Amino acid sequence: DIQMTQSPSTLSASVGDRVTITCRASQSISTWLAWYQQKPGKAPELLIHRASTLESGVPSRFSGSGSGTEFTLTISSLQPDDFATYYCQQYNSYWTFGQGTKVEVK
Amino acid sequence: EVQLVESGGNWVQPGRSLTLSCAASGFTFDDYAMHWVRQPPGKGLEWVSGISWNSGSIGYADSVKGRFTISRDNAKNSLYLQMNSLTDDDTALYHCARVPSPEGTNGYWYFDLWGRGTQVTVSS
Numbered sequence: 001d002i003q004m005t006q007s008p009s010t011l012s013a014s015v016g017d018r019v020t021i022t023c024r025a026s027q028s029i030s031t032w033l034a035w036y037q038q039k040p041g042k043a044p045e046l047l048i049h050r051a052s053t054l055e056s057g058v059p060s061r062f063s064g065s066g067s068g069t070e071f072t073l074t075i076s077s078l079q080p081d082d083f084a085t086y087y088c089q090q091y092n093s094y095w096t097f098g099q100g101t102k103v104e105v106k
Numbered sequence: 107e108v109q110l111v112e113s114g115g116n117w118v119q120p121g122r123s124l125t126l127s128c129a130a131s132g133f134t135f136d137d138y139a140m141h142w143v144r145q146p147p148g149k150g151l152e153w154v155s156g157i158s159w160n161s162g163s164i165g166y167a168d169s170v171k172g173r174f175t176i177s178r179d180n181a182k183n184s185l186y187l188q189m190n191s192l193t194d195d196d197t198a199l200y201h202c203a204r205v206p207s208p209e210g211t212n213g214y215w216y217f218d219l220w221g222r223g224t225q226v227t228v229s230s
């Protein structure tokens with residue numbers, strides 16, 4: 001099975017900050033990687049797929065990069081609506097998720 | 107409105123069975139493969155099972171293989187998960203999710219639409 005490791009587990013930030021979350025795969029997954037945002041009591045929402053393709057309707061302050069085993073999600077200027085938990089997911093072979101990164105108010 | 111709504115979650119004793127349902131609306135259900143993903147309390151997401159548009163291809167996580175059965179009824183725009191021999195480790199919020207492809211039961215597709223989930227608690 002492919003393991004996904006996210007860091008950090010928790011990130012404290014302020015509105016306007018640039019935020020970066022890292023995801024590492026236990027083996028190469030090319031660019032078969034997605035990022036999701038989840039708020040308490042809500043369904044996860046797709047942000048990015050194929051490592052860097054922004055899903056329709058997602059604000060352009062979100063971006064993704066990487067290939068192989070190292071990936072990043074960047075929020076260029078954190079907005080109040082962005083405080084949430086973020087998950088990476090590999091879909092190269094079935095599906096596995098990172099453990100999540102909670103972005104909280106500093 | 108395009109949405110997925112899960113139901114059927116409950117508290118059950120270990121060893122018992124439970125069936126979850128997911129009602130789809132706002133899109134052509136049989137154009138898409140569908141999946142179940144669960145989230146144990148305070149933990150991350152775990153893929154459980156997936157089914158192709160015509161039920162011709164089905165996959166399960168090792169942790170539920172032989173105990174859970176996924177199915178769908180395209181006439182009713184519904185997805186199901188029959189869960190047998192439940193254990194404490196099956197306690198989780200169960201989400202249904204869509205992949206933007208009719209196939210997609212062993213990878214190469216992401217989940218583009220999710221439901222809020224239905225809670226399953228297994229405890230004596």
